[in-house]
Amino acid sequence: MSAEQRPIAAAVPSAPENTAPAHPVNVGDRFFLVFAILIGVLAGCAVVCFRISIEWSRRLLLGSGAVPNHFRMVAAPALVSLVIAFLVIKFFPRARGSGVNQTKSALYIYDGYIPMRTAIGKFITSALAIGAGHSLGPEDPSLQIGAGIASAIGRRLRLSREKLRLVAPIGAAAGLAAAFNAPISAVLFVIEEVVGRWSVGVLGAIVLAAVSSVTVTRSLLGAEPLFRIPPIEVTRPSELLAYSVLGVAGGVASLVFAKAIGYLRPRLKAMPHWTQYFQPAIAGFLIGLIGWLGAPQVMGAGYDIIDQAMHDQFPWKFLAILAGVKLLATTLSFVSGTPGGMFAPTLFIGAMLGGAVGGVEQLLFPHMHTSVGAYALVGMGVLFAGFLRAPLTSVFMVLEVSGDYSIILPVIVANTIAYLISRATQPVPIFDLLTQQDGLQLPSMEERREEAVLRVEDAMRRPGVPVLDDSESVDEAINHVVAAGDAPILVRLSPSGWSCTSLEKLRAAREQGDGDAALREVFSLVPLPHVHADQPLETALRRAYGWPLLPVVHRADFRLLVGVISFEDILSKYRESASSDEEPPLESV
């Protein structure tokens, strides 16, 4: 051919071909969404059984009355805790704690592996602990049980490692959704606290699992929400000020709660090993004592008490006492290593605190017709935002649980205030603190949510390279770019697209007598991948490998060059960013 069809790509390193997946795609992977639904169904069934077990053990250990008798109140949590401690230490060591961090560990450290034994252990020990009156909740264990079931089935189905890693959060969402009877909150929490990022691949599966688990739970246990919400009306904008006070109170309570756990937990863990057999029993005894002294409401998950608080059943002073005492009881239960969750106690403390603040405001400003129920409801979200540091979940949780969107403004205001106070006073979120105390370094979801994403515009250069049109002749092109030296030359393709060439190639074409021919006739112009200035730098990294540079083009006009970026530009930007963003050493926490 007079004009050799020489691919320009030959002049530069070739782009990598699509690599084959590391693991063969099997049926489990192909039917992943079906699998997610099945996980949801199984997790839903497990959570129903778990709730039945809690109720049954409560009935057996504390009796069926609204308030247990004094002997049972003190003896049951203490004696049952001895059994729980034995089971945990001897058979189910990974069942300690709430279950959220264990699920995160499975995702980030153990490739989605959660032993079935852990799920079974969590089921048994948490049901006993909550039923016996420990101040813990069933949600976090449900999350771990769901994740455990999902992991076990994923292994059985021989899913690829990538999918196996994802099944734990899917099961977690299913378990939490079933426990909360609130699929949106569960999905948000798992995304916010476990997965850390919104990803289309996992979101669909998580949503399906959550929905199927809630469907199972509702069909078995009924569609009623977790709490009966009294009619709520926010009539005056000035009430938002009152809710702000609740936000401040919630922020302070979150700080106290987190500090208490952060201080006591490592100290109790550091005590001689044999004491761990007795720590849950002592905690149980003290909680029983609290009940015996007049606050049996703090025993167990306390949903019925939250319900009563929302229906104005307690005076504000008693609500304030309950908030304080529950905080103490939950701290005791949790730091002693008793398996059980922190969601329900957090909601409890928040509801009592909210009710107390509402009661005080009712007293001080009777003309405002404050609804204590509304304050209790908002209070739940406040503690969720402040203590668990899941702001988005906290808002949606309140809306989903109440089914009333008229409360949205107070919820947002109060939750934001509590969250900001908690962040300012407690730099490390509670879940991160717990993992660090356990000697693990899991990614902080809060940091992940807020980390600045590097974009193409951060690393690109101004378009200083020569730019040719593919209609230009080789001679004209050489005259244009004679000063370019060895630098790559961009060629604008018509009707759109970009390619590149070099002065050396142009000269070679002229020597072969193609000086008058247009560039597009001489060269086989392979289109270059392009990027836009606002795209993540990661996108550019994937596309740039193998090319001398990429054009950064305008989104409205692909022929308009905004800048250029090369593989080296990207790497140097990442290096620069990494040196200014090193993680602090573990000891400094």
Add this chain to the structure above:
Amino acid sequence: METDASTVAAKKLNPWRGVRRWAASELARLVWVAALAVAAVIGTTFLNRAFERMQAATARLWYGRGVAALKAGQADEAVRDLQAALAHERDNRQYIQSLAQALAAAGKTGQAKAYFLNLWQGEPGNGELNLQLARLAVREHDPAQAQQYYHGAIFGVWGSDAIARRRAAREELIAFLLSQNRQREAEAELIALSGEVPGDPAVLTQVGDLFLRAGNAKRALDDFQRAVLLDPDNQPALAAAGRTAFAIGDFSRARGFLERAAHLAPEDASLQELLENVLTVEAVDPFDRRLRYAERRVRTERAFATAGRRLKACAQARGIDLSAPGSDPLHADAAQWKELKPRVTPRDLRRNPDLMETAANLALDIERHTADVCGQPSGEDLALLLIAQNRGAK
């Protein structure tokens, strides 16, 4: 070829090989998980049903105790028991309603209201809930809310005996409005109620009573009369009609009702007394249009004399010297009586019909004024006073 043959032979020897291979495939595993899920759902459903039965039985036990305690007036204990019932069957509306009632009985109005409102949200047209909320609003001195909930109860849905329950709710509302001195609104409700009541003399009597309390005696008398027409021997209706007719000064109708009522209840002294008063009124009334001229003249003379005695006795009792000058009504009456006295003779009265009218009116004025100063009289004086009041009202 040899290999193929051996494979075919092996397949013939081991027919399960294909099945095993399928069972080992990923699709089979997925089917296995699906089967597991179905089995889990079935198992959990059975478990849950058994547990629900157990919970419901326990809840019933606590509910029974709670209701018994409530009936026995032990409201606090009832609250505890009903809370326990609700803990085992938290969505049972009957339990929630009973708990709310127990809370209301225990004086915890705010708490009871919260539960009732929660139920009401689900059934804003429930008559019983509206009635309970209305009662709580009355307790909380919130008349606007009370009236709103009462109307909710009146127009609401009732499970059984809806007409009677609605009527009772309206009667309660009327009683509430009357207690608030809102007679006009009460009367409006009464008119609506009166249109609803069936031909039940007892109900008509009740409605008449309410009309009477609302200040509409004529309407009350109509209802009492309707009751009497339906049941001529209905003593309460007869008594109420007699009293109402007496109150509005329709003494002849009052006598008719009172005579029958007193006949049916001779032990009722107040009725007898009222009847005597009516009879006295009828015996002394100088303005009775049915009287012949001579009889009227006699009654006028008698009334004039009775009033004069009453005036003197009253002045004496209060230490008033009627001969001394004074500007009060008693002095004016005394002066007028003194002036008329020589002329109130059978002859002058026969000659001058206007004098008869003047003398009778003076007698009534004296009774009215002396009643203001000396209190209610008895006997003929009382009869004259009643006639005076009746004529004044007219």
